[in-house]
Amino acid sequence: MSLGVCYYPEHWPEEKWESDAERMKALGLSFARIGEFSWALLEPEPGRYEFGWLDKAVGTLHAAGLEVMLGTPTATPPKWLVDAHDDMLAWDEEGRPRGFGSRRHYCFSSETYRRHSRRITEVLARRYGQHPAVTMWQTDNEFGCHDTVRSYSPMARLAFRDWLREKYTDIDALNEAWGNRFWSMLYHSFDEIELPHLTVTEPNPSHTLDFYRFSSDQVIDFHKEQAEIIRLHAPHATITHNVMGHYYHYDHHELGRHVDVLTWDSYPLGFLAWSRSSDEHKQRYLRQGDPDFAGYHHDLYRGCSAFGVIEQQPGPVNWAPYNPCPLPGMVRLWTVEAFAHGAHFSAPFRWRQVPFAQEQNHAGLLRPDDQPAQGYGEIEEAAGVLAKLGPEEEAARVAILFSYDSFWMAEIQPQGNAYHTEDIVSDWYAAARSLGLDVDIVHPSVELSRYDVVLIPSLLPLTEEVAWRLEESGAALIAGARSGSKNENGNIIPGLAPGPLKRLLPLTVTRSETIPPGPGGKAGAGHWHIWRDEVECDAEPALTDEAGRAVLYRFGEHRYFAALPDRALLREELRALCAARGIETADLPEGLRLRSGRGHRFAFNYGPEPVELPAGLGPSDGEFLTGGRTLPPAGIAAWRLP
């Protein structure tokens, strides 16, 4: 459990480095992430390396007692490399190369670029792999940022054909899997297959699904190539990659298998501005972020691997449609919350605001004039709070099942503009969190027996094996519409939905409808919205809407929401199920969130007004580790569990 910071010594005069390092140490930081955008400085000309500055930077940090996380610089190849190899560029969906001038100007499928990626990684790993300061390595930076996973380049086309050949061996198998007799889309050879873009109307969804999987695999392969080289030269180092929030174009569960720690970049304010939340919600949480944004991602990525936060928003940023200042206290809150969710470390991005180039309006812990900014003091405070705590262990009894493959299927065929997997999954997550529950977000392949309640908001393909393990687990199940509706090619499952889940949910979905945004009908404590199934079933529905449409079926402890519930409707069903299982729930005021490990419990106030801890919460002996019963805006409280 340690604090660090993202640092770019190459942006500053060398004279500043030593005092920078000392100030970091004094602030309670234990490491600095450096180097990930510096290729042009490390290799100014082809094959001529300049390590002097980096040697000195690493040495200076080391001398101050800091560890170093070193990034491979492959997110920003230099202009001379691009000019030498125009086959290294990705192409956009419109069919144009995506050129030099910012970052991430490369195609994961370019063999040429892969070669140079391995080369620069090897060079760095050889030089710094045994350096005592360099205990951590980050590959590249934010795979997929600026929509860079899916490339439509000629290189990607060739690689996709190879990937398909590998997967299907026989072109007839592909034709069968994709249903290519539809619209005369049959192929005779893998070499006839194009990338699924610039077609007259939408391409075959199975075609697109395989392209999305291929694109994800290319990212993982790219990372693995670097990770293997690093491992060779730095066998004991921690290897990581920094993933993003709200990003689903490659399989983070798969990436999690090839890192020691999965780090992520947490920008609660910018992402609220980008979200589909109501204007009212965005106004209320303008300077705090959505109360469930950070928690959702912590819990999602903790389901992929050990995790940490490597870029924590320290103040206003530069890239959202509008960029407010965080409320005083929010940087402290975000930092402590990350540890409460099990983060191994947290590091604000960046040490000092840089006065030039694209990110000049992105805050740092220091202002451009070297004075402390908001984050500086708040990180210090957070360090103080964290010093009182040991590592948290996880004990969630509620799980949400999630897979990237299912996400892609619904992305390709949403069947209604309002159907967004992330919105649905995070809404179910928020319903549980608003009851004070701890939640794991996990891949369906994990061991399920530790859970009392399993939620399936949107899992379109779902194997017999998962259904069997669900049954074996003894967990109560709440499944949403579309669950188990698809086979592995994204096609409608024989026997119809919920497919393998019929084992627990004895019904058949005969057809489905989608409706415009807004409530579709009233049921229970809330409404259904977005999607509704029609169902054949021996049982009567447990809830119907005012027009008599079935909304919920109950089978013992298992639930099927034939119509997608809103937060209020789901919450009441979940509350009742938790009560039956002896899981304590709370009526949290709007904006308050709880998080428990085995040893402590935390409360975080995201709301813009003070709130009281509800009765029944808080330390039995009245002793708070930090905070108290009243939490001001951005306030936190923590106490020992009995």
Place this chain on the structure above:
Amino acid sequence: MSLGVCYYPEHWPEEKWESDAERMKALGLSFARIGEFSWALLEPEPGRYEFGWLDKAVGTLHAAGLEVMLGTPTATPPKWLVDAHDDMLAWDEEGRPRGFGSRRHYCFSSETYRRHSRRITEVLARRYGQHPAVTMWQTDNEFGCHDTVRSYSPMARLAFRDWLREKYTDIDALNEAWGNRFWSMLYHSFDEIELPHLTVTEPNPSHTLDFYRFSSDQVIDFHKEQAEIIRLHAPHATITHNVMGHYYHYDHHELGRHVDVLTWDSYPLGFLAWSRSSDEHKQRYLRQGDPDFAGYHHDLYRGCSAFGVIEQQPGPVNWAPYNPCPLPGMVRLWTVEAFAHGAHFSAPFRWRQVPFAQEQNHAGLLRPDDQPAQGYGEIEEAAGVLAKLGPEEEAARVAILFSYDSFWMAEIQPQGNAYHTEDIVSDWYAAARSLGLDVDIVHPSVELSRYDVVLIPSLLPLTEEVAWRLEESGAALIAGARSGSKNENGNIIPGLAPGPLKRLLPLTVTRSETIPPGPGGKAGAGHWHIWRDEVECDAEPALTDEAGRAVLYRFGEHRYFAALPDRALLREELRALCAARGIETADLPEGLRLRSGRGHRFAFNYGPEPVELPAGLGPSDGEFLTGGRTLPPAGIAAWRLP
């Protein structure tokens, strides 16, 4: 008057074909449309044909007593053909080829593709032209679907130049017609002329108008080539093409001259979602469709040719922004309504929901698991109702004049973002229909003497000959702003609007204005909106708005709306005119529609609540052929006229 179904035997195991055919027959269907997307199966390799499966499919249907409508498969050329001829692709307005991977990947102007279109048509016509089951032929599928009429390919450019050379002979004639001395757009040769796209600002409107006409002509020519080949080998067959709703990129009146029956594809729910209706209207008719959507298209296409519905929405579809389930009864209602409007046949799309590829979420009469879906039973009910009726003859006394050429002129120069010809024409149509009137939508060239009232919502070019025939017809005229404002090149008519109509409407439009969406002023029972003319006229206006602006002029029985009326304003004027002509009108409750032939009268309830037939309507003897005085949601009633 017969029912059929769209069927894709190639999607299903041969073992199912026989039972499929028998179930169709048992359901009361008399034909199946097949084959229109099967090129890759019919000709898997260049010149190697596989007819075995189609022989068997046709034979199986025939054996069950069904007729077959066979489609030419030119909407889906196989990949090998595309790879051999990249000059067969259409190009989009952005200047990019529109590639393989879905459907309609061809350019109407590609001579190469034309040759292959004729070849595959010839091959099929030779083989099945004399088959006793194959009584009907469909060319291609939905010309123009996915915006495919207007192609910006090099082939289209060459063909456009030829078309212009043919039309104008002399380049100076073109320069004069287009007004090319404006902005130095003069040409010296037809070979200098580009397609009207990727210009710095909008191209010359006459240039674009000719390109739209050319593009329409290319479609008609493409169809004619196939139709002539079919006619040669199947001289007695019914030839058709299936057109779409809400689609105006080629001249359907012209296409109507080259088919025996014009069929159309009716999807009331998806098209409501796509429309510019208010959210409130879309909510009310979410599961029924707009009450005038189907009727408008029936009456429009009946004005082109004998007509039928060849794709009737049978349940939820897959392609709209949201896809609700039809209210129970709507499939029956849509089917009976088509016949009430004079359809020769109706066929749901499709027999069985296919579990793979792009349309897997599009309902069929059967579910993917072979069980009956909504449409199955409702088609059976519709067959029962229709059995009691003979063919309807038309007796509308009210006509709306409409031309595609005028549509294009207004599309190119709307002069205001709110001016949409279709919205205006269908609004006028709805005003008449909400009075219980039957309406013909016809080209200005038809015989007009059968009509008592002629409506001209938006007919920009209007010849002296039409004006003369209008006068001769003795019909009362209601003309909207812009009528007669343009010459044949889309230019302002000398002497100004209403041009030739001054014969009936003695006034001059001195200038016009457009305003943002919303009411422009109150007048009579409603408001004007969108467009307003200023007029010089000896007469005083019959209606002005609250600011004193002229809205309506009356000249005997003729009316000129100098400002476009909304539905309420137009309805009252129309009601009075009908009363003067002895045409009965009714005050229909919202959502109720009537339709009469010479023998029967029908009522259809599109509203979501039950309605009563207004007093004065219904059988004089109280005997309904179906239904009764109270119509539930989706309810229908029919009775004999005295």
Place this chain on the structure above:
Amino acid sequence: MSLGVCYYPEHWPEEKWESDAERMKALGLSFARIGEFSWALLEPEPGRYEFGWLDKAVGTLHAAGLEVMLGTPTATPPKWLVDAHDDMLAWDEEGRPRGFGSRRHYCFSSETYRRHSRRITEVLARRYGQHPAVTMWQTDNEFGCHDTVRSYSPMARLAFRDWLREKYTDIDALNEAWGNRFWSMLYHSFDEIELPHLTVTEPNPSHTLDFYRFSSDQVIDFHKEQAEIIRLHAPHATITHNVMGHYYHYDHHELGRHVDVLTWDSYPLGFLAWSRSSDEHKQRYLRQGDPDFAGYHHDLYRGCSAFGVIEQQPGPVNWAPYNPCPLPGMVRLWTVEAFAHGAHFSAPFRWRQVPFAQEQNHAGLLRPDDQPAQGYGEIEEAAGVLAKLGPEEEAARVAILFSYDSFWMAEIQPQGNAYHTEDIVSDWYAAARSLGLDVDIVHPSVELSRYDVVLIPSLLPLTEEVAWRLEESGAALIAGARSGSKNENGNIIPGLAPGPLKRLLPLTVTRSETIPPGPGGKAGAGHWHIWRDEVECDAEPALTDEAGRAVLYRFGEHRYFAALPDRALLREELRALCAARGIETADLPEGLRLRSGRGHRFAFNYGPEPVELPAGLGPSDGEFLTGGRTLPPAGIAAWRLP
């Protein structure tokens, strides 16, 4: 102070020219602008010139006693020139050539086109330079119209590299100025530099800023080449170029240095439709235009050069999203208002509405059938009013500082979607104008000592020299957030904002935030919105919002709005400052505007209802030169100042 008209003899039969000229003269006009789109008629084939028609047109106008403003026809090169030189086309930001078929189809950086531009200018200048009628010359037409300043062509790329080489000499200087060590964007050679488009995410803002400056310089150079040729052959002629409203892609201050008179094209209704105003505001001023639109542009362009209006909207136009008719009287109002703001001349566009091509729905003074339209009579009335007045001299005591360079910096890095420099500057302008103040909008380099109050709504780069002159001027200063925040490369200024202004405003901006559209907090008589700074300062804020955030600081007579004020908030602060300086202000009713020269005072009613002049305004002797105390909609009043 003269009236003219835009005239296109080439659109009309020669028989009409003489009567046209005589009617112009009779109407009180003194000149006609002609020729600027006629290249294809002047040079129908390469090198073959046809001057006969132009000789005759000029002669006919001359004979009627009219002067001629002759336009170079370079905005519309003929098709044969484009076909001969495809390197003359501009390319759009998407990377595509922008082709022939409308106008402005050329790239300012094409050496080929520059050569032909000089050639045709030389040919015209030689022939008409000494013609007694041709007293004025216009270069080209509306530089930048249809977004044509910034071209992404190969020619532009080469020219940009040369421009950079010229500016920086050394590539390392460029790397340093742009901060290219960020994201490894370092260059080794000017020949490596691309145009800032089609990058993966946004390019370096300094890169873009230099590209915008380069693009502006190309326009100025293009103009200068023509102007120098004209000057050579017509040394006494008035040289002008017609600029647009709401257009900022090149530096109009710089262009102003190379013309005798800067003319602009004033279309108040179309520009209101295009603006970001509220729907309610657009509805209220639908047929009048925004009350400050014309005044703002008059005052902005008067700050560039002597100025005039060369295209005055005479009725409805054709190019806006909706195109209403001006209220009766508005053409007169706009015309008189231009002179009240110091215009040297005004000319409606166009003489007669042309019935063909792109602009056929654009009104003229005459209708297509030669009858007078609205503008005809109103221009006559305006001429009558103007005859009573002499030339106005300017005496504004309030100035707004504005620079195009600052505009570009904020355009490139707005930091929030709601930050639009023009909206902010014109809102501050409107606040002052609604107090009845006369305002100059000037470049920071002008002499400031004549002003009592200087407003800086948004001036990001601001040199020490300007700050020093501000101090020396003795003017009271009101500066808005962001003032002085950037250096000449668009980077954050060392020492932080307000940079050099700290001399007058002793504070430091520590960071800033942007928020969504709408009020950010209440303060004084209004609200802050869009942008807020946080400030370190010894002084207490003079105004805070309800959350305690600092909004305004006062330092003696100087003011710093740390949060951008809305109109109401700014107005009260400005009113108080004016009172302290003895500048009279008025409480104008909504829609009323005043304008004073040294001799007269004018009032203009833009509102749709009549208004009374507030007490204290009006002639001391009760004698109005025109109008009276009550101004009807579109009404004007004028009286002598004592």
